[in-house]
Structure formats: C-alpha cells, structure tokens
Amino acid sequence: MEKEAGTGQPEERMHVTGYRELLAIIMALLALTGITVAVSYVHLGFFNVPIALFVASIKSSLVLLFFMHLKYEGRAIKISLLSTIAFLFVMISFIFWDVAFR
Amino acid sequence: MDAIGMVKRQSFYETPSPAGLKGIWAWLLTRDHKRLALMYLWAIMLWLCIALLIGLSLRIELMWPGGTIMKAETYNAMFTLHGVIMIFLFVIPAIPAVFGNFFLPIQIGADDVFFPRLNLMSWYLFMFGGGFAIISLFSGKGFPDTGWTFYVPFSVTTKTNVSLTVTAAFILGMSSMLTGLNFITTVHRMRTKGMGWMQIPLFTWSLYATAWVQLLATPVISITFVLVILERFLRIGLFDPAKGGDPLLYQHLFWMYSHPAVYIMVLPGMGVVSEIIPIFSRKSIFGYKAIVYSxxxxxxxxxxxxxxxxxxxxxxxxxxxxxxxxxxxxxxxSAVKVFSWVSTMYKGSIQMTPPLLLALAFIYLFSVGGLTGLLLGAAGTNVYVHDTQFVVSHFHFTMFGGTGFAFFAALHFWWPKMFGLMYNMKRAYIAVILTTIGFIFHFIPMMILGLMGMPRRYFDYLPQYATGNFLAGFGGFMIIAGVGLMFTNLLLSFREKNLAADDPWGGTTLEWSIPSPPPLHNFVGVPEVKSFPYDFSMVGKDAAPTIQTRETDERTS
Structure with a gap:
C-alpha cells in the first residue's frame, strides 16, 4: 500500500491480479522456456540467437506486464520504462555503430 | 500556546523522528528528510574543504617550475584524490543530497520523501563509500594514481590500490541511484492535491530530470568499475586487444556515465538559479515551461x-x-535557460543579495564554461586542445563556476530556512567577490596555458608556462580565502543568532510558507498550491522584497 494518499494520480490505483491469471502467466513462461530449450537443439545458424532473444523478450514482457503490474499502471510509469529501454538501446547501439565504422 | 499567547513552534531540531530517539541517535537513525539533508551538508562540506586544500597543494606545486612541495608520484596521487573527492563526494551529491533532500518534499507539499528508510540507507552508503575511498589511500602499494577517470590499461596494471578506490566509487554510485529513485517516486506519488506537473517549482523539476539521469546512467559506471576489478584480478582481457578486447570499450562505458554525470552535477544548480533569479527580480520567471522542457x-x-x-x-x-x-x-x-534567466531580470525590481550575486556569478562563469565547451565539441579544435590545461579550465568553469557557485548560492539562499538564522551580509559579499575574482585569476591563466600547449596532469613544465602557473596559484589562494570567509561567515551565524523570518526574501514557493526552521511535519494543513509557482502578484504590495529578520525567537518565547 502506498504511503500516503497524495495526489490521486492514476499511478496510485491498486490492482489485485487473480490466481487464475497468474497461473496462466506462469504456464506461458514455462512453455516459452521449453521453446527456448527446444530451439537450441535445432541448428538454425544465425537465427538461433535472434530467436532465443525474441522468446526471452516475450517472457520478460509478460513478467513486466503482469507480475510487475505494468499493464495496470498509469501512463507516466509506462513512459518511464520505455525510456529506460530506449536509453539502453541507444547506449549499446552507439558503441556497435562506432566499431562498425572504425 | 504560551503565557503571552504566541504559538510555540517546535522545529524539526526539537522533534526527533522516529520519536523517542535522543542525542546522536536522533540523527544517526533519523528518517526525517531535513535531518538527513543536514547530515549530508556537514559531510559534503568537510569533503569540499579537504578537496579544496588538496587542489591548493597542486597549485602551490605548480607555482614554480620543478619540484617544490611534493614529488612527482605524490602529485599524481594528489590530482587523483582531488578529482575523486570533488566529483564523487562533492559535486555529484552536493545539491541533490543536501538541498534536494531538504526542499524537494517541501516544495511539493509533502511530509517526507517516499522512502524515508531508503533515504537513511543512501546516507550510510555515501559515508561508507567515502570511508572506503580514504582506506584505499592508505592500503596497498601507495596512493591511487590513475586520475579520477581510471582509464585502462593503466588502471588495471598499476600497483596502487585502484580496486578499493573503484569499490568506493561503486558504493557512492549506489547512494546516488537510490537518492534518484527516491526523488522520482516522491515527485510522482507525493505531490500535494492540486499540484499538477506545471505547478512544480523549477528546482524540483531540475532534481526530477537529474534523478532520471542518476537512475539510468549510474549503473553503467558501476558495472564498468566491476569490470576493472575483474580485469585486475582475473585478467579476462575485456579491454586487452591481445585477448580480443577493446581498450576504447572502457572509455565508451566510462563516459557513458561520466558525461551525463556532468548534467547530474549542473542541472540541480540550474534549478537553484531558477529559484533565486525571480525572487530577487520580483518578477515571475520568464519561460517556465521552456525551462522545464530544457x-x-x-x-x-x-x-x-x-x-x-x-x-x-x-x-x-x-x-x-x-x-x-x-x-x-x-x-x-542550456542557452534557453540562460536567456530565460536574463529575461526574467529584464525590467525586474532587482534587489542585490548574496544569493543573487552568486547566481549571477554562476550565469557568467557557466556561460564561459559552456562557450569554451564549443571549442571542445568541435572535432577540429578538440584535437588541438585535447588533454591540455584548457580542458581542465573549461571543466572547472562548468563544475566549480557552475555547480560550485550554485551550491554556495543555495547555501546562502536557503540557510535562513534551514537554520532560522540570517548571516552577515557584508562578510558574505566580500567572500563572494573574493571567490569570484580568485576563480577568474585561477582558471583564465590555465585556459591560456592550455591554448599555448601546456598538457594537463604534468608535474613540471617549460619556462614559457611559468607566469601563467604562478598567477593560477595566486588565484588558488584567493579562492581558498574567499570560501574560507564564506563558510566562517555562515558558521558565525550560529553565534550571532540573528533570527531569520519565515520568508526573509519574499518567496512564493511552498518552503517559504512554513516556519524557519521547519517543523517535523512540514505542513500543518493541506498546503495551498498556486496555479503558477512564481506568482508575485499575491505576495505583498512592495515593489522590492525586504530582507526580514525576527527580533525575538518565537520558537522559545
């Protein structure tokens, strides 16, 4: 529970996730883990890593959206998270990009 | 109520939080943001004094060619120490940790920060980090001698105790991150009813923007420092081309944090100036939204x-x-801000006070720092002045002329609010003038020396650089005298006991609506939020603010 009812900002709304929904997410995460393991046994050359990263992204999105309640948060929190991802993306890509042109 | 009918006002000094704590424990275990701010203040001022004296020793060494007061190895250690202490223990935390902690909750009408215990933990991390830095000096084989940048390959091969120094910086980084996290959450969740984003005072806005940089960029340097330690102990080869590594990777990672850190350092200072200029111009800030977005x-x-x-x-x-x-x-x-400040003063009813004088010195010195930065930002001229005294001078214009002066301005601006005491104005003016002139004497010669080709971090120099170095040393003494007088004057206010009024400057933001010093719970009722935080039309009829002091201490009457 938040410390104080301060501003009545949309960020302060509470949300209780039902067991059924949480169970569904856990099952989805386990299934995706299974897919990651299964794909690692198939030789796809260059595509092995992108596929593994793609599956991992879906899994982390599920955790963020449902376990960490991002789906039910206000716009400010969502923008905050997206800006951190954008920041990380820029930081990493700028270095790659320097090396590529060196 | 007391015998003569005056309301007895208990300040946060008289009310420990949590209740029941006494003496030193009321401070060491406190969760009150105001007490924590003061604990940061004394620690940070101590570090500043130490780093200033180390800086002076460097300048004395350089006043005359050849070795004068120290050996070359000691000189290397001294400039490393000066940099590490100044950056990690003064400039980065100074304004957010002291004035941010004290005033951010008050400016948004809150009782405290969102995570008071985490706030206390941040202070302990700050102190532990500082302690580790000191231990690293006296353990291992000599003082760390890498400069504050810890560049590889030198930092992974030098025999000095770099591992412990970067561990200290790692811990200090955690403190900075947690403070940033606390401020973001506080601004989002604890604004008083009716305070929308465009009613937030500009100092809080600047802290909010800074907090995001603290939160996002600091982990990068923390991880980089871990990599340096791993390299030193395990020789993984991340930065070693012979093992497939890339030495430039270190520089990328280091500056990925350390350049944004420059804005961690200066943005809160800009926030301070944005608070001071309208009050002493008696005029609403020009371009509020432009300053927020900038x-x-x-x-x-x-x-x-x-x-x-x-x-x-x-x-x-x-x-x-x-x-x-x-x-x-x-x-x-950056220019949007400077133009907004100048436009605020235009046709304002300006009253000169020490905080305003310091804010004006900030604008001037920071502008010089910013404009000399253009020479460094342009790839062509950068090659010419890279690693010269010019860079050192530019950096000090932005960091000391910018953040340092903003810190001094904030001290003079909010001192009456934090302690309920007014300092001696005349001494304050002399100190400010002495510091500013000393600053110019110190850093302009360095700028010229850099353009003449004198490299940075050199223990000795060619004869043609002698005059400039002597003048810079002279300026260094003036700075120390000025800052010494400034701090002595502020401390003397405890003895002179000239009590400050609740709103001595005629301010409009919420901190000026509560007693000086504030009570434990900042606001008795729900604070009244103005539709615009810098609306002077509602504050008295006077064209110019009058500096108000109280005749008697109502708190104890």
Missing part, C-alpha cells in the same frame, strides 16, 4: 554526447561527426 532536453541530449571525450582516441570518423553534432545540440537547451 531541463528534460539537457538530461536526454546530455546522455547522447559521451564520445566527445574520445575524439583523439581512435574512434571512427562517423562517430566523431555525429557526437560533435549532438554535442552542439546540448548548447540549445
């Missing part, structure tokens, strides 16, 4: 320019072009 723009654009520190290191030409362009873009929001 704070955010500086935070964002400032995070994308790190490689301008690496133009001579061998990065690609495409990178140099793009980073140079991005660097020039940061000048735009």
């Amino acid at each position: 704070s955010l723009a500086i935070a964002i654009a400032g995070s994308l320019v790190w490689a301008h520190h690496m133009f001579t290191s061998g990065i690609s030409d495409v990178s140099i072009f793009v980073f140079s362009l991005l660097t020039y873009l940061v000048a735009i929001p």
Whole structure:
C-alpha cells in the first residue's frame, strides 16, 4: 500500500491480479522456456540467437506486464520504462555503430 | 500556546523522528528528510574543504617550475584524490543530497520523501563509500594514481590500490541511484492535491530530470568499475586487444556515465538559479515551461554526447561527426535557460543579495564554461586542445563556476530556512567577490596555458608556462580565502543568532510558507498550491522584497 494518499494520480490505483491469471502467466513462461530449450537443439545458424532473444523478450514482457503490474499502471510509469529501454538501446547501439565504422 | 499567547513552534531540531530517539541517535537513525539533508551538508562540506586544500597543494606545486612541495608520484596521487573527492563526494551529491533532500518534499507539499528508510540507507552508503575511498589511500602499494577517470590499461596494471578506490566509487554510485529513485517516486506519488506537473517549482523539476539521469546512467559506471576489478584480478582481457578486447570499450562505458554525470552535477544548480533569479527580480520567471522542457532536453541530449571525450582516441570518423553534432545540440537547451534567466531580470525590481550575486556569478562563469565547451565539441579544435590545461579550465568553469557557485548560492539562499538564522551580509559579499575574482585569476591563466600547449596532469613544465602557473596559484589562494570567509561567515551565524523570518526574501514557493526552521511535519494543513509557482502578484504590495529578520525567537518565547 502506498504511503500516503497524495495526489490521486492514476499511478496510485491498486490492482489485485487473480490466481487464475497468474497461473496462466506462469504456464506461458514455462512453455516459452521449453521453446527456448527446444530451439537450441535445432541448428538454425544465425537465427538461433535472434530467436532465443525474441522468446526471452516475450517472457520478460509478460513478467513486466503482469507480475510487475505494468499493464495496470498509469501512463507516466509506462513512459518511464520505455525510456529506460530506449536509453539502453541507444547506449549499446552507439558503441556497435562506432566499431562498425572504425 | 504560551503565557503571552504566541504559538510555540517546535522545529524539526526539537522533534526527533522516529520519536523517542535522543542525542546522536536522533540523527544517526533519523528518517526525517531535513535531518538527513543536514547530515549530508556537514559531510559534503568537510569533503569540499579537504578537496579544496588538496587542489591548493597542486597549485602551490605548480607555482614554480620543478619540484617544490611534493614529488612527482605524490602529485599524481594528489590530482587523483582531488578529482575523486570533488566529483564523487562533492559535486555529484552536493545539491541533490543536501538541498534536494531538504526542499524537494517541501516544495511539493509533502511530509517526507517516499522512502524515508531508503533515504537513511543512501546516507550510510555515501559515508561508507567515502570511508572506503580514504582506506584505499592508505592500503596497498601507495596512493591511487590513475586520475579520477581510471582509464585502462593503466588502471588495471598499476600497483596502487585502484580496486578499493573503484569499490568506493561503486558504493557512492549506489547512494546516488537510490537518492534518484527516491526523488522520482516522491515527485510522482507525493505531490500535494492540486499540484499538477506545471505547478512544480523549477528546482524540483531540475532534481526530477537529474534523478532520471542518476537512475539510468549510474549503473553503467558501476558495472564498468566491476569490470576493472575483474580485469585486475582475473585478467579476462575485456579491454586487452591481445585477448580480443577493446581498450576504447572502457572509455565508451566510462563516459557513458561520466558525461551525463556532468548534467547530474549542473542541472540541480540550474534549478537553484531558477529559484533565486525571480525572487530577487520580483518578477515571475520568464519561460517556465521552456525551462522545464530544457531541463528534460539537457538530461536526454546530455546522455547522447559521451564520445566527445574520445575524439583523439581512435574512434571512427562517423562517430566523431555525429557526437560533435549532438554535442552542439546540448548548447540549445542550456542557452534557453540562460536567456530565460536574463529575461526574467529584464525590467525586474532587482534587489542585490548574496544569493543573487552568486547566481549571477554562476550565469557568467557557466556561460564561459559552456562557450569554451564549443571549442571542445568541435572535432577540429578538440584535437588541438585535447588533454591540455584548457580542458581542465573549461571543466572547472562548468563544475566549480557552475555547480560550485550554485551550491554556495543555495547555501546562502536557503540557510535562513534551514537554520532560522540570517548571516552577515557584508562578510558574505566580500567572500563572494573574493571567490569570484580568485576563480577568474585561477582558471583564465590555465585556459591560456592550455591554448599555448601546456598538457594537463604534468608535474613540471617549460619556462614559457611559468607566469601563467604562478598567477593560477595566486588565484588558488584567493579562492581558498574567499570560501574560507564564506563558510566562517555562515558558521558565525550560529553565534550571532540573528533570527531569520519565515520568508526573509519574499518567496512564493511552498518552503517559504512554513516556519524557519521547519517543523517535523512540514505542513500543518493541506498546503495551498498556486496555479503558477512564481506568482508575485499575491505576495505583498512592495515593489522590492525586504530582507526580514525576527527580533525575538518565537520558537522559545
């Protein structure tokens, strides 16, 4: 529970996730883990890593959206998270990009 | 109520939080943001004094050619120490940790920060980090001698105790991150009813923008320091070309944090100036929204320019072009602020006070720092002045002329609120003038020396650089005298006991609506939020503010 009812900002709304929904997410995460393991046994050359990263992204999105309640948060929190991802993306890509042109 | 009918006002000094704690424990275990701010204040002022004296010792050494008061190895250790203490223990935490902690909750009408216990933990991390830094000096084989940048390969091969020094910086980084996290959450969740985003005072806005940089960029340096330690102990080869590593990777990672850190250092200072200028111009701030958006723009654009520190290191030409362009873009929001401050003063009813004088010195010195930065941001001239005294001078114009002076301005501006005491104005003016002139004497010769070709971090120099170095040393003494007088004057206010009024300057933001010093719970009722935080039409009829002091201490009457 938040410390104080301060501003009545949309960020302060509470949300209780039902067991059924949480169970569904856990099952989805386990299934995706299974897919990651299964794909690692198939030789796809260059595509092995992108596929593994793609599956991992879906899994982390599920955790963020449902376990960490991002789906039910206000716009400010969502923008905050997206800006951190954008920041990380820029930081990493700028270095790659320097090396590529060196 | 007391016998003569006056309301007895208990300040936070008289009311420990949590209740029941006494003596030193009321401070060491406190969760009150105001007490924590003061604990930061004394620690940070101590570090500042130590680093200033180390800086003076460097300048004395350089006043005459050849070795004068120390050996070359000691000189290397001294400039490392000066840099590490100044950056990690003074400039980065100074304004957010002291004035941010004290005033951010009050400015948004809150009782405290969102995570008071985490706030206390941040202070302990800050103190532990400082302690580790000291231990690292006296353990291992000699003082760390890498400079505050800890560049590889030297930092992974030197025999001095770099591992412990970077551990200290790691811990200090955690403190900074947690403070940032606390401020973001507080601004989002604890604004009083009716305070929308565009009613937030500009100092809080600047802290909010800074907090995002603290939160996003600090982990990068923390991880980088871990990599340095791993390299030292395990020789993994991350930065070693012989093992497939890349030494420039270190520089990328280091500046990815350390350039945004420059904005962590200066943005809160800009927030302080944005509070001071309207009050003493008796005029609403010009371009409130432009200042807000420029704070955010500086935070964002400032995070994308790190490689301008690496133009001579061998990065690609495409990178140099793009980073140079991005660097020039940061000048735009910075200039928006400067023009807004000057426009605020235009046709204002200006009353000169020590905080305003310091804020004006900030604008002037920071502008010089910013404009000399353009020489460094342009790839062509950068090659010419790279690693010279010019860079050192530019950096000090922005960091000391900028953040340092903003810190002094904030001290003089909010001192009456924090302690309920007014300092001696005359002594304050003399101190400010002495510090400013000393600053110019100190750093202008260094700028010229740099353009003449004198490298930075050199223990000795050619005869043609002697005059400039002597003048810079002379300026160094003036700075120490000025800052010494400034701090002595502030401390003397405890003895002189000239009590300050609740709103001595005629301010409009919420901190001026509560007693000086504030009570434990900042607001008795729900604070009244103005539709615009800098609306002077409602504060008295006087054209100019009058500096108000109280005749008697109502708190004890």
